Amino acid sequence: MEDLVTAPTELDKRWLTEAVRLREEHAGPLEDQEANRRARQQGGDLAARIEHRALWLAERDGMTQALRHWKQGARLALLALMIVAVLSGAGLGLAALGDGQRPVNVFWALGTLLGLNLVLLVGWALGFFFAGEQGATLGRLWLWLSERFARDAKAVHLAPALLVLLQRKRLNRWLLGLLVHGLWLLAMSAALGMLLALLATRRYGFVWETTLLAAEPFIALTNALGALPSLLGFSIPDESMIRASGATLPSLDIARQAWASWLLGVVLVYGLLPRLLLATLCLWRWRQGRRQLVLDLSLPGHAQLRDALMPRSERIGVQDAAPEHLPQFEAGQLETGSSGALLVGLELDDQRAWPPTLPRTVTNAGVLDSRESRNKLLEQLSRFPPARLAIACDPRRSPDRGSLALLAELARNAGATRIWLLQALPGQALDAARLGDWHEALDRLGLHHADTSPLTWLEHGHD
Incomplete structure (x- = not known):
């Protein structure tokens, strides 16, 4: 309810302006005599007047209210995706360890927890640097859910307007990146939380198994993966523990604890922290780029408004400059220097x-x-x-x-x-x-x- 009474943000203003331009581009010019007149009274440069005109038209035609509904739908869609991410992450943790009746194959468990995450992370990086469309599928899903939750026919131009607006500064990659990494961060946090809960309440044994390979590759891989987590205080099984885990189920509690600590550390360092760092980077770039969004006055829909919003007499300097503070008035009372x-x-x-x-x-x-x-x-x-x-x-x-x-x-x-x-x-x-x-x-x-x-x-x- 708070969003219904708050003033539109700078992004909302640019967004509504772009939505009005797209609407006029598809359906023809709107009846805008009063909007143009108000924009001229508002003063300022052409961009400010175009924005003021668009905001007035958006309020008159219900697009401002539709934007509020769309944003509410976007929040509901995001909440639904977050719930799915948390449940998926918890399911990964439960599938990796099982019910404790059988020993846990540490490398199968690691593949279950990190395999899909790392594959999609590599795919995101390749798309970011080469295609520029990373997160497009998940982004389209979010936009689709947002429109379904909004249920407002007047919001038809809002989603396309947002995409067009963000693509000018290539902000769509950072917004979608924030969405993708934020959801994966939730999923890995849920998986890590499930691991902690299961390891704290059940007794698990850890083994590794092979038919073709010797023990040395597993020892080297275990030490390599545990190097970074060890800097954060997580344990690494020593060579004797690793060899014993490959031969039979270790009965020593110290071996169980070492493997459990190693598994938690690897999931934290290689699963959760990369998503956290990338989500933070995307959030920083998104906030930085959002402040730089401006109207593109070269677009046909904006260029043709110049004569209506910037009369020639104003452009050659006949009229006085606009006052710093515009009068606030109600019906029947105009606080200005009127006469006659x-x-x-x-x-x-x-x-x-x-x-x-x-x-x-x-x-x-x-x-x-x-x-x-x-x-x-x-x-x-x-x-x-x-x-x-x-x-x-x-x-x-x-x-x-x-x-x-x-x-x-x-x-x-x-x-x-x-x-x-x-x-x-x-x-x-x-x-x-x-x-x-x-x-x-x-x-x-x-x-x-x-x-x-x-x-x-x-x-x-x-x-």
């Missing part, structure tokens, strides 16, 4: 005489009855916000979502706003239920409304 008074009508019919007689200090903005007139007025308000704005509405019309969104956007670009719910013309009647819907919707937006003329307020700032 403005009256505008919203979708008024021709039967009503408009505009009324206005004081000299009040400007008539006409009637908003088309998308072009709305966008033109919003563009003007974003540059020259009025101190007082009155919006005349015909309460015979239903307060649909489009009209309410426009009222909220107009109010956010004015110092103070009032809604004038016009009275019915002679011979007409107002629907009480519809008027109640207007009152409820405007109260929900936090906009002051009345059915009396606001001209006095527009002229003097008070009633």
Whole structure:
């Protein structure tokens, strides 16, 4: 639940920006007039404006919420893989030692514990240096599980966007490497823990067996594998113990303890520590590279936004520089250097005489009855916000979502706003239920409304 209320991280912002670009690349440009206008108000360079536009569109279209669901699904997928890794590691430890009824062949046990791990580790290293696609299978499995757990149709572009974003800095190899080595680290830790539990609670005998080889190769291999673990304090069976283990089951407890210590040390040094070191390296490179992620402005989806987000007048330096701190505002209250008074009508019919007689200090903005007139007025308000704005509405019309969104956007670009719910013309009647819907919707937006003329307020700032 905490993730639902936290602000998006820098990686999330880049991620959502890339997801919006991919969506527009596949489905065509989005309706972005308001997003572009907000981005221009935000200021900054082209990359900052593209990101601000994308974040607004992502929030509007539900992609931000989808990202939260996807990340929750990714955590569940990772938890499932971690559980599988722990159970697999514990199973390896149990299979290597058995139930204690028969002696343990030390080299078969070692092959069971380290064989698959070392083979996959070599495969990862070869893929890292030659193919660059190490961990791709496990990574695809994790992404597939993440999408299944997320169950959000709006998250369709998130996984491809993440891969495209990370491939620019080749961070995918470090993220997948962290996933692979982290899971193997869990598996080897579980295997080592199972070995410790079994050796502490059961009596095992250790032998080595051969038909073709002499004892010397086993003695040399045992000493070679135990050299590094011995530096950490693990025991190595001496030559007499090794020879005795090849001839018959040793009955001395000191021999059992030496073999057990040797086995634990070899698993720790050659199984667990390499994964720990590689996981730490991948984590360090991932965190280091994540801070260097930037937008690629040369991509077609970003390059074509330059004219809309960086008007030519701004690029040649006509406008003032953006302020260091942008104003924070709510509907109906814009904390900025606004001035003047403005009256505008919203979708008024021709039967009503408009505009009324206005004081000299009040400007008539006409009637908003088309998308072009709305966008033109919003563009003007974003540059020259009025101190007082009155919006005349015909309460015979239903307060649909489009009209309410426009009222909220107009109010956010004015110092103070009032809604004038016009009275019915002679011979007409107002629907009480519809008027109640207007009152409820405007109260929900936090906009002051009345059915009396606001001209006095527009002229003097008070009633």
